[in-house]
Amino acid sequence: MFERFFRTYQRRKIININVNVIVAGLLAIAVAKYPVHVVGDWLGDDRKLLRAIAAAAIDGIADIIIYYVLHWVANHWRPLAKKGQRRKENAGSFFKHATLVQFERYMLSPVFYLIAIGLMFTLDKHAGMGHSWAFVCGFITAILVTRVLHTFIGLRTGTFKDAPVTVERTVTPIDEPSQPHTPASPPPSTRSAGHSKVLPPAP
Secondary structure (H helix, E strand, O other): OHHHHHHHHHHOHHHHHHHHHHHHHHHHHHHHHHHHHHHHHHHOHHHHHHHHHHHHHHHHHHHHHHHHHHHHHHHOOOOOOOOOEEEEEOOOOHHHHHHHHHHHHHHOHHHHHHHHHHHHHHHHHHOOOOHHHHHHHHHHHHHHHHHHHHHHHHHHHOOOOOOOEEEEEOOOOOOOOOOOOOOOOOOHHHOOHHHOOOOOOOO
């Protein structure tokens, strides 16, 4: 079950890119929540917009690092490859494809940060929510909205197109069983006349 899911996750880019981005985003939020809380307390309640911007910077750094790790796991790690069998994908270099995905994400960054910072600021200032939890709600909402937009863009640009897969197998040559040597009979023209048997004519 797990092996089948993992192979599907690695093979289908529309799955592994979205899963990687969402998981990277959620892990980044979890990692950044406490630093955001500390920095927000240090900035004070009178600088709500500034601490929302600081939260975006902290989250962005954590998100990039985690995403590159997950991208490597999805496209280059082969723990399930069988002995004597290597799965080869023409997917390009690791950094090239990962950076292409990040570039398309950065194209959506105005939308992402408008939602994330705007919602965090609104919840922090007008809803009476603590700034660290406002950060969590705002950034999760931004992740979900931009995932939908990025999927449509990726399907049009080919980023989500699955790479062709070939399988190279290591084959050990096996010697064919030796056949008994049977000398060929000499043709009739080469037979010795002395060994020919002449039949008498019929009466």
